[in-house]
Amino acid sequence: MFMISGTRRTGNVRIRALRCPGMRVDQPHTSIRRWPGMRSEYNWLPPDDSVTVTKPFQIGVSFSSHDQLEFELDGRARYLSVPSGAVFATGTQQALWADVSEHTEALEIYPDLDLVRDAVDPGATALVDLDPAIAVRDATVLGLASLVRRSHLHDDGDLEPMHASTLTQRLVHHLAEHYCLPRARRTTRSGRLDRTLVDRLAAFVDDRLAEPLTLDELAAQAALSVYHFARAFKNSTGLAPHEFVTMRRMERAKILLLATRHSVLDIAHMVGFSNINHFRRLFRRYTGFAPSDLRPR
Template identity: 55%
Template sequence: MCDWPGMRSEYNWLPPAGSVTRTKPHQVGVSFTAHRGAVFGLPGRSSTADIRAGAVFVTGSEEIIWTEIGETAEALEIYPSDVLLRSMGGSGDAIAPAMAADDATVLAAASILRRAHLTGTPMSDMAASTVAHRLAGHLLERYAGIRQDRQRVGRLDAKTVDRVAEYVDARLGGQLTLDALAAVAALSPYHFARGFKATTGMAPHQFVTARRVDRARALLLGSSMSVAEIAHEVGLSNVRHFRQLFRRQLGVLPGELRKIRPSPVGPAV
């Protein structure tokens, strides 16, 4: 668990759940692993669904109850400060729940925090508070309908960010360029790069790298492919460079991950 200015984050790597587990209220979390046939929901309203890697869960005033998770789970939960939310015109109670949502802005924030957890490299107070403010404003706009006009200048709308993220995930094994991503957003490369960083906290190339490393992690733990094969599969044919990026993002080398956590964590998606 890490306490940051304006928020708290908890990183978890959990074995398959043989009993009921609960996600606490007033948090937003990302499942970095995929799950088939997961059973979860609000009290008295459970459902069964497949969860893709990178799915976002937002809890309002009620907890999420998980009764069946068949795979090892890697997740990061973020608890925004209610003091911060109130200073921005909202509160945790105003945020509506969302289950397995596509939300690239939250995914980017969680990826930044996960890297800090795994590498042991803490963020500065300024960097952490910037992530907290960006995330809180996004949550209030998207899940509480409270506009943050003062923060909109230079930012992309959520649908554009999600569309770019979908494009990236569909082409991780091929060539991804700033021009191509900017075209998806219907912006010039210059304005897209500035807007994407202002919205997510990650430059476009940093987001692409994080998504490639996530896909590589899933393949390492969910397949028998070699490290070189996986590097090629995620568009990083230089194996040495791939290993460096992997360790920079997750704190371990690809081969070390398989030794530390040898159990599959779900489908490589």
């Protein structure tokens, strides 16, 4: 999940997990990439009860689910239940995590704060802050982060500079309108969907991952034509509707593979796939693992 940074801390020793050509489920893995206007950090970590840190001024996504873990921000500790796809933001304070009993998959994005300030108020010189967010639903950020994550999972997955800068601008303006202090004035952006609608569509998808889903059904939920819906959804999240649905199916399958004894075939059926070979190909593309890699030992 987004929450853990690439630095693990055990006692007084800090250990940086190194990026390797192929990930192993039982080994920590981290990757840092720089894009126009932002830096991203991806982490896969085995269960760990040591304290880990998320640095200030970031927006991130948990791509793993957690029944309960300890979270501390601004000196206040609490226990959280974190669903896969939850979004976190840190402002001026770092966040601390502990008692993580499940595998962790996290992406953190650190935007250029000058870009964020210009999005809030062009020409302003005052600093802006990110309003902390704890395990919130934000399918717009989830979609954009999923594209960035894909570039970390595959050596040939680098985003083209134009694509990367477009994603950065979408993310920065979204942060300015929904997470920054002060907030930017919200504007109706032509060809985009409102955050509330995107979140409602994501919930609709999550409730039907085992069922066939059509573009017509999603467009009907948005009260738009199929053509205008498909364009607006991709303009908002960075993902075409079918890519978003597949991403969520693969996330559900990953949780089931790690936490249950269901067969790979059964899990494929549980997330809407009848062709096991097609499921395996997509699973590796979206997660970086073969389904068998995540089976409980």
